[in-house]
Amino acid sequence: MHIIHTAVELRQRLKNQSNIAFVPTMGNLHAGHIHLVEIAKQHSSCVVVSIFVNPLQFAANEDLASYPRTLAADCEKLKAAGATLVFAPSVAEMYPDFDGVNLNQTMTISPPPMADILCGASRPGHFSGVATIVMKLFNMVMPQLAIFGQKDFQQLLIIRQLVQQFNMPIKVIGVATVRESNGLAMSSRNGYLSAQQRQQASLLHEVLQNTVAKIQSQPHNLPLNFQQLEQATTDSLTSHGWAVDYVAIKSALTLAPVSDTDTDLVILAAAKLGNTRLIDNIEFLLNKYTTN
């Protein structure tokens, strides 16, 4: 497995590859990331993984400085998983106008309106930062396939739009969230949780599951009050000490409010346990013909 730090060397190494599967990450890899590599390997014998903590997607008050950087351990895991190449650039490599303090990245991607709601509402500029770095990485790696986890559901939809609207010949594959045995979605930020919080954190998935079960068991002729369901889910988290950012039930295809014709839905949530902000979601089908 090659470990490469510059775009020039990356292009050199990949110039004869015609089928590259790409897994972009910010490192601090866990079983969820390794699963993405395994999926990538099913599609290509050339699996490129990037490790880059992207300053442009962090707001000033966020955890950029403390975000875990574990390159050596990550590379060990990727080697064992069978990745072909790790691309671990510096900030200056990804942001050529970086002056040591400011990124000076004046050309950025302006994402679609779906980037302004949910995580985008509480993290202004976040998805512009994500879309910009993903565009840069795509330009460098030039993959045929890119693999992303569905845990970042809103991010995945925005990247699908990025690829579509900029006519990029890249197939984007979304992969189901890998969970710990108690249901907690795997995340690099789980490392911020104490052992006790890690147990408590399983509640996030549990309340989302309960709400989905409630929706799916509703007789088809009764209208669903999504606002009430969102509020009840929020209350349930709040009563257990969570500070809820949002709970939202949306169209899984567009993140628009659920319309009468939507059947593919998603419930998404972001909430803080202590100082740690966690997100999770469940995509589900609304069976309009349920009769129980």
Ligand code: PAF
């Ligand atoms: O999901 C992530 O880890 C990041 O947002 C990504 C896609 C690697 C861009 O920095």
